[in-house]
Ligand SMILES: Cc1cc2nc3c(=O)[nH]c(=O)nc-3n(C[C@H](O)[C@H](O)[C@H](O)COP(=O)(O)OP(=O)(O)OC[C@H]3O[C@@H](n4cnc5c(N)ncnc54)[C@H](O)[C@@H]3O)c2cc1C
């Protein structure tokens with residue numbers, strides 16, 4: 001049975017500040033009380049307030065940024081758990097379990113260009129993904145800035161959480177909004193098609209995607225059609241985050257590298273999966 005990562009710990013962190021970001025999200029900055037080793041982008045933590053305001057079950061969040069020893073999370077206010085976290089006063093205590101999960105694959109500068117597809121708050125794991133790829137991951141060649149194309153999609157411009165900051169990391173960055181209020185009108189995959197048609201993005205690419213279920217399904221479909229490598233950072237409901245509760249199954253793909261078992265556990269075997277590993281069409285009741 002897959003085990004939780006060896007570097008995962010349960011700690012009590014202190015809220016440093018919680019800053020609004022876009023129309024409905026916040027950046028929650030926590031002081032974990034001790035310096036953590038650099039965390040791979042797209043790994044996550046389970047968070048819960050310690051004062052009884054949060055539901056008993058902690059909620060999972062990708063690490064957004066790790067700087068000055070503090071951990072930042074980009075949190076979209078959805079229900080009770082997220083609303084409790086984004087209203088936590090400075091100095092209050094938050095239970096922090098992690099780092100959990102696997103994180104992005106090695107984003108290197110040796111093969112085809114990378115296209116990062118971010119949908120809404122699915123942009124969270126890309127800030128550090130860009131930084132780490134530029135520094136060089138796992139001893140591999142660092143990416144050059146123009147080898148990475150960030151395509152950030154949202155319903156409207158106020159949901160493009162700090163797009164300016166992400167674009168400021170120097171990669172080729174493009175926005176898409178469904179209402180046309182910023183950038184391309186439409187979704188990120190139609191933006192990708194447009195950028196490829198105009199020669200701004202090469203024909204052969206590698207994809208990293210995080211966002212709503214339908215965006216991930218469409219990404220997987222495109223990757224199969226074109227024969228591209230693609231990795232998806234998946235979301236499921238999570239009860240424990242450490243492999244015990246069986247609350248986070250994702251069906252495996254018939255004939256794929258994980259086909260020996262009907263499901264993978266998103267928390268300990270993911271949240272990042274190659275498209276050949278999972279079958280999104282067979283998922284039931286996934287967050288949308
Ligand atoms: C690995 C991982 C990383 C994540 N990273 C982030 C992140 O960086 N920032 C962020 O804002 N959110 C992230 N999420 C989603 C976040 O965990 C949920 O939004 C949160 O659990 C909702 O809790 P709640 O109590 O506020 O909402 P609930 O009261 O539990 O639910 C409110 C609404 O949110 C929907 N919902 C619940 N859980 C999820 C979910 N996992 N995904 C999508 N919709 C959900 C429900 O269907 C319901 O409509 C991540 C989830 C996973 C699994």
Ligand code: FES
Nearest residue numbers: 241243245246267
């Ligand atoms: S969340 Fe409990 S097993 Fe994955």
